[in-house]
Amino acid sequence: MININNLTFGYSKRHILYDALDLELKEGNIYGLLGENGAGKSTLLMLIAGLKKPFDGTVNVGGFFADNSSPEFLQEVFFIPEEMTFPNVTIDQYQGVLAPFYPKFNKSTFYEMLTEFGLNGQLKMNNMSYGQKKKALISLGLASNTRLLLMDEPTNGLDIPSKSQFRKMVAKHMSDDRVFLISTHQVRDLESLIDPIVIVDNGKVVFNETLENISDKLLFTTAEKVENSDVIYTENGVAEDKVVAFNHSGIPSRINLELLFNAVLTEKEKMNQALPTHFIK
Numbered sequence: 001m002i003n004i005n006n007l008t009f010g011y012s013k014r015h016i017l018y019d020a021l022d023l024e025l026k027e028g029n030i031y032g033l034l035g036e037n038g039a040g041k042s043t044l045l046m047l048i049a050g051l052k053k054p055f056d057g058t059v060n061v062g063g064f065f066a067d068n069s070s071p072e073f074l075q076e077v078f079f080i081p082e083e084m085t086f087p088n089v090t091i092d093q094y095q096g097v098l099a100p101f102y103p104k105f106n107k108s109t110f111y112e113m114l115t116e117f118g119l120n121g122q123l124k125m126n127n128m129s130y131g132q133k134k135k136a137l138i139s140l141g142l143a144s145n146t147r148l149l150l151m152d153e154p155t156n157g158l159d160i161p162s163k164s165q166f167r168k169m170v171a172k173h174m175s176d177d178r179v180f181l182i183s184t185h186q187v188r189d190l191e192s193l194i195d196p197i198v199i200v201d202n203g204k205v206v207f208n209e210t211l212e213n214i215s216d217k218l219l220f221t222t223a224e225k226v227e228n229s230d231v232i233y234t235e236n237g238v239a240e241d242k243v244v245a246f247n248h249s250g251i252p253s254r255i256n257l258e259l260l261f262n263a264v265l266t267e268k269e270k271m272n273q274a275l276p277t278h279f280i281k
């Protein structure tokens, strides 16, 4: 559904961030986009949303090119940025202005989510806390029913109960014809929700893999439970050393996304041996 081809972009011609990037995102998935600070996650979301223009290459969402900003493209894409600015209006008024841009917007779903998040339509967008603004925007995004929903650090600012509500809402509103792409550092907030996992590093997608394949090929365990020669990456713990190892048995283990992320960034060669097709360029 989303095809990024040969995309090149930088904030200046001398500092290229993405160089000939290719990436395909398929409908029916909630992609988790991970990467170190400054790796380019927010920039990639903005490029996909058509808010930045590539130097070269294309971003195609369901047949429409992002940088054309055609109505057909814009009505199918909703972007929840990390930093939000709103006019001095109530949630009701904001919804009233925004909804007509999204033909599949579901008003009753929106108000259900708003209530679930403990908000109401009379609240002024500007006067709400950061977390409350996030909740309002998440509700708008999910209710928009766009084919593509981009979320930049959506759980930042959410309190503990709201994080679990967020997970449930996202899972409920995912459908076979939608793609959700969630950039996050808070992998624990999104464990059991995001799948596949996409990792960007140095202007490249260095990992793009489903949880099924990850647990099929990799074992997440403790050092004493595996042969030394099978260990790919070790993280020293207080009680025990946690490891990512080759999974020869095919028996799945519980994936530790933090461990996976560190293994991908530090043990590229061995990770490439375990999941050979997944280092794109």
Ligand SMILES: Nc1ncnc2c1ncn2[C@@H]1O[C@H](COP(=O)(O)OP(=O)(O)OP(=O)(O)O)[C@@H](O)[C@H]1O
Pocket (backbone or CB within 6 Å): 011, 017, 035, 036, 037, 038, 039, 040, 041, 042, 043, 044
């Ligand atoms: N407006 C801008 N002008 C110039 N450089 C920028 C601008 N925005 C981002 N950058 C640079 O582009 C790179 C990627 O930034 P980006 O915000 O996309 O990273 P990120 O992965 O989202 O980071 P973080 O995890 O810290 O939010 C960084 O080196 C950053 O300094």
